[in-house]
Amino acid sequence: LKSWLIAPQRYWLEQLQLQPKEWINPLEDLERLDLTELQRHQLLNESLEELINLLNNNKDRSINSVHRESWEKKFLGQGTLPPSSAGSLECEILEKRWLHLKATIQNLGSFNKKILFLNNEYEEILWAGNFVIVIELGKLKSKSVMKGWLNHLLISASNNSSTGTLVIARSSKKSKINNYEVALKWDPIPQKQAEKELSKIKSLVQNGIKYCWPVPPVSGWEFIKNNQKDPIKATTAFKQSWNGTYNHQGERDTPEMKLCFGANYEFENFINNETFHEACLNLYKPLIKSLNP
Numbered sequence: 001l002k003s004w005l006i007a008p009q010r011y012w013l014e015q016l017q018l019q020p021k022e023w024i025n026p027l028e029d030l031e032r033l034d035l036t037e038l039q040r041h042q043l044l045n046e047s048l049e050e051l052i053n054l055l056n057n058n059k060d061r062s063i064n065s066v067h068r069e070s071w072e073k074k075f076l077g078q079g080t081l082p083p084s085s086a087g088s089l090e091c092e093i094l095e096k097r098w099l100h101l102k103a104t105i106q107n108l109g110s111f112n113k114k115i116l117f118l119n120n121e122y123e124e125i126l127w128a129g130n131f132v133i134v135i136e137l138g139k140l141k142s143k144s145v146m147k148g149w150l151n152h153l154l155i156s157a158s159n160n161s162s163t164g165t166l167v168i169a170r171s172s173k174k175s176k177i178n179n180y181e182v183a184l185k186w187d188p189i190p191q192k193q194a195e196k197e198l199s200k201i202k203s204l205v206q207n208g209i210k211y212c213w214p215v216p217p218v219s220g221w222e223f224i225k226n227n228q229k230d231p232i233k234a235t236t237a238f239k240q241s242w243n244g245t246y247n248h249q250g251e252r253d254t255p256e257m258k259l260c261f262g263a264n265y266e267f268e269n270f271i272n273n274e275t276f277h278e279a280c281l282n283l284y285k286p287l288i289k290s291l292n293p
Contacts, residue, residue, distance in 0.1 A: 001198075002123075004205045005146040008213035009256045015209050018259060036090065039080065043071070043094060044101070044137050051102075052126070056113050063102055063111045071095060096178040097170070101135075104168055104180045108133070118158050125151055132162050136169040140183040142221035144169060149287045150201075152186045156194030164188055164292065185292040197286050204283060212260045214270070215279045216242065218251045224284040235271055242267045 004011040013019065047068065055061055068074070071081070071091040081087040105111050109129020116123045126133045132155050136144035144167050152165035167184040171177065204213075219241035227234035244250025251257055252265055261269075270276045 001201055001205060002147060002150055004208055004213075005150055005201070006143040007217060007256070008208050009216070009260045011205075012208055012212050013256055013259055036082075040090070040094060040097070041137055043075075043080070044097060047098060048101075048135065048137070052111075052113050055111055059112070063106050093178060097180070100178060101137075101168075101180045104182070105133070105135075108166070116154055116158060116160070118154055123151070123154055125155065127162075128166075130161070130163040132165040134165070134167045136167060136183070138170055139172050140167065140169040142217045145184060145221060145287070146217070148184060149186070152189075152290075153194045153198050153201075156189050157191060157198055159191050162188060186290050187292050189290055200282070200286075213279065214273065214275050215283065216251050216257055216261075216270075219267075219270075220280060220284070224280050224288065227280075228288060238271065239267045242270070 050068075051063070051066060054066055055063065071094050072087070075081050081090050105128050108131050111126075111128050114125050114127055116125050126135065132151050134144055134148040134151060148165055148167040155162050155165065165186045166182050168180055169183040171179045171181050219238050222241040223234045223238040226237045240248075242250055242252050244253065252261070252267075257265070
């Protein structure tokens with residue numbers, strides 16, 4: 001389910017055994033990165049994985065009891081960081097982000113990873129206190145939204161008690177660029193409702209194996225999250241995400257979108273298509289409706 005929710009067009013193409021040579025899976029999706037930002041993402045992700053594994057093997061330890069060596073010491077002489085003062089600046093940025101991420105998680109409660117077994121399948125779920133959490137080390141993206149929604153449904157369907165599901169992501173505000181925050185929150189839903197929504201998603205996946213899903217995931221999320229308040233803004237957001245801007249690659253330029261919809265496919269072909277709007281409602285309406293404002 002997760003693979004289709006995150007990238008339905010790619011999933012469909014893989015079922016057809018179609019994989020272009022330029023197939024890529026960038027860490028930050030369509031958020032264009034220079035080398036420095038890419039390194040930051042990788043280094044923070046390594047530290048997060050180390051923290052999760054350490055706490056999982058030491059149940060009695062809290063997130064604040066884990067002390068790590070400095071960024072400078074850890075990567076000294078490896079050529080990972082820029083030389084001289086540029087390297088020190090990078091370490092300051094990494095430390096600010098790391099400490100703020102830890103504080104954001106710590107404020108929710110004890111941090112650990114649990115394995116959820118449901119219908120002969122298993123999923124690794126992160127918890128902070130009584131919240132299920134999804135951590136996006138970059139800014140909020142559609143893949144993190146869909147992963148959070150799926151985890152929320154799985155936990156609710158398994159009748160596990162939780163306070164809700166949170167997606168933690170880096171702030172999109174320039175003044176808080178190194179800060180992390182709770183970007184989305186879903187309140188608990190009844191078990192029967194979760195089972196019903198999971199069944200609907202499974203039906204969409206089965207259909208998505210036969211036919212290409214008519215909603216590009218990144219641009220589709222930009223459209224639906226704005227459409228609740230301002231349909232005109234929603235169309236503009238979709239256009240910018242699909243076509244791209246001067247410093248962001250458009251979703252239409254990714255290999256899977258070119259294969260599915262053709263090169264230079266215009267955004268109006270989605271906006272003026274009733275099938276696009278129907279598919280958006282089928283997939284995103286329950287997700288949006290369950291969000292805590």
